[in-house]
Amino acid sequence: MLIVFNPAAGSRRRRRLARALGTLAEAGILARVAETLHPGHATLLARGAAGEGIGVVVAAGGDGTIAEVAAGLAGSAARLGILPFGTANVLAWELGLPPRPEAAAAVLSGGQARRLWPGLARFADGSERLFVQMLGAGFDAEVVARLDPGLKRRIGRGAYVLQGMRELGRYRFPRFNAVLDGQAEEVVSAIVSKGRLYAGRYLLAPAARPGEAGFEVVLFRGGAMGARLQAALCGAALPLDLLPRMPGVELRRAWRVELRDGPMAGYAAGSIGRTVPVQADGDPAGMLPVMLESAAGPIEVMLPCARVAER
Ligand SMILES: Nc1ncnc2c1ncn2[C@@H]1O[C@H](COP(=O)(O)OP(=O)(O)OP(=O)(O)O)[C@@H](O)[C@H]1O
Numbered sequence: 102m103l104i105v106f107n108p109a110a111g112s113r114r115r116r117r118l119a120r121a122l123g124t125l126a127e128a129g130i131l132a133r134v135a136e137t138l139h140p141g142h143a144t145l146l147a148r149g150a151a152g153e154g155i156g157v158v159v160a161a162g163g164d165g166t167i168a169e170v171a172a173g174l175a176g177s178a179a180r181l182g183i184l185p186f187g188t189a190n191v192l193a194w195e196l197g198l199p200p201r202p203e204a205a206a207a208v209l210s211g212g213q214a215r216r217l218w219p220g221l222a223r224f225a226d227g228s229e230r231l232f233v234q235m236l237g238a239g240f241d242a243e244v245v246a247r248l249d250p251g252l253k254r255r256i257g258r259g260a261y262v263l264q265g266m267r268e269l270g271r272y273r274f275p276r277f278n279a280v281l282d283g284q285a286e287e288v289v290s291a292i293v294s295k296g297r298l299y300a301g302r303y304l305l306a307p308a309a310r311p312g313e314a315g316f317e318v319v320l321f322r323g324g325a326m327g328a329r330l331q332a333a334l335c336g337a338a339l340p341l342d343l344l345p346r347m348p349g350v351e352l353r354r355a356w357r358v359e360l361r362d363g364p365m366a367g368y369a370a371g372s373i374g375r376t377v378p379v380q381a382d383g384d385p386a387g388m389l390p391v392m393l394e395s396a397a398g399p400i401e402v403m404l405p406c407a408r409v410a411e412r
Contacts, residue, residue, distance in 0.1 A: 102132040102209065103150040104184065105143045105170050107162030112254055114186040117202040118161055121184050124206035132159070137166070140384075147173025155179060157403065159209060163187015164234050164382035171219050172231040174400050181217070181402045182209045188257050189383055192234045194302040195311060196404055208405050216312040218399040220295055222381060223392045231396055232381040235299065238279075238360045238389055239290030239321065240332050242380035243272045258301055265336055274328035277362050277377050277389060281318055281355035289328040290321035293358050293393050304342040306352055314395035315356045324349035361390035 102125075106118055118134070125132050135146045143160065147170040150158045159182035160170035167183055174181055184205050185193035196215075199205050222230045237245075244264045253260040279291045292305065294317045299305035306317035323331055331349050338344045345352055362376045377389045 102130060102157045102159060102182070103146070103155050104132050104134045104159040104161050104182075105137060105146045105150075105166065106134050107137045107143060107160075107166040107186070109137075109250075110162035110166055111186045111188050111190075112257065114161070117186050118184070120202040121161070121206035124203045125210060128207070128210040130210050134161075137162075137169075140165075141169065143169035144173040147171075147179075148177075149173075151177035151179040157182045157209060159184055161186050163190055164192050165384040167192055168219070168231055168233045168382045171217075171233050171400055175219075175231065175396060176398065180214050181400050183402065184209075187383075188253055189261075189301050191298050191301060191383070192296065195234065195296040195298045196402065198405065208403055211406070212403040213406050214401040215404045216399040217402040218295070218312055218314050219396040220293065220316060220393055221396045222379075222386065223394075224387055225390050226387075228387075230381055230386060232295070234296050234382050235292055235294040235305075236379065236381045236386065236391070236393060237290065237292040238277065238377050238379045238391070239288070240268065240272055240274065240328075241290060241292065242378035242385070244268050245380040245383060246378045246385045261300065262336075269329060269333055269336075272329075272332075274323065274332070275362075275377055276323075277360065279318065279320055280359040280361065281353055282357055286320055287322070288320045289323040290332070291358075291360060292319040292321075293317075293355075293360075294319060299344075300339060303339045303344070305339075305344060307345060308352070308354070312399065314399075315354060316358060316393065316395075318353045318355050318358055319345070320351045320353065322349045322351065356394070358393040359390065360393070 160167040161184040274289045294306040309317040379386045
């Protein structure tokens with residue numbers, strides 16, 4: 102077993118890692134730890150481990166780290182393990198993984214594998230990026246892009262709330278097109294989700310099926326109330342699990358999604374040349390346009406036994 106540890110994810114992560122390693126040692130598992138040195142490094146470490154024939158490669162970090170490890174495991178027989186040491190840990194909540202390091206480590210030694218089918222984003226510059234939970238364009242991506250990493254480390258998920266309130270007054274909500282299996286829709290924000298949850302354990306897309314190909318796409322149209330008011334109300338509705346039922350929010354199933362700027366997007370955003378931002382699994386991921394489809398195949402992820410039986 103290799104644990105790919107992101108020292109920049111979440112908080113109190115070294116202490117959490119030591120606790121997880123203690124549990125593994127008690128179970129007779131001597132795990133090797135490799136620390137990431139820069140963004141993207143987790144993919145290289147995971148690919149190397151899968152190439153060596155290591156059976157379980159563990160992402161010790163948040164959703165961004167998990168996505169990078171998953172990208173390294175794609176096409177191999179290695180299983181993905183998760184030690185949820187990030188800030189929001191949305192995928193861990195989605196999969197029912199326990200937050201305590203000892204309990205999460207116990208899943209690595211005694212859990213069972215389950216399918217997880219990531220999404221693949223292709224950008225205009227030819228770059229590609231795997232995502233495991235969701236990709237957003239518009240307001241939520243602006244919040245992610247402008248988030249102060251120091252504040253995120255200090256106060257955790259509350260930093261997103263503060264930044265969201267700041268951006269509500271600043272962001273210009275340019276319209277863009279979400280093309281779902283060939284059908285174009287005009288939106289101010291869109292979240293293309295693999296999972297049901299968002300921003301921790303709040304409900305976003307109740308019908309999502311992480312183990313299958315395809316996406317639940319959440320379209321924010323702005324509508325009669327206006328994009329800014331809609332974003333404010335959606336922010337308030339999220340912790341009450343009411344976001345999917347908000348006016349101007351529409352959920353659709355799609356296999357292939359293209360998110361692309363309207364001709365006036367740069368102008369409306371008030372900054373020529375700058376278009377609509379994109380976030381993937383809670384990390385900044387550039388600008389539109391982006392093309393989304395399912396990864397070539399699913400990967401296997403370690404889950405608690407009870408959770409596997411439930412599915
Ligand atoms: N050594 C490093 N220094 C700086 N950044 C790193 C390093 N290693 C990895 N990263 C980057 O850190 C980013 C954030 O990591 P991650 O998403 O796992 O944590 P998080 O943002 O705290 O958690 P979550 O996404 O669950 O809120 C990732 O995009 C990854 O590329």
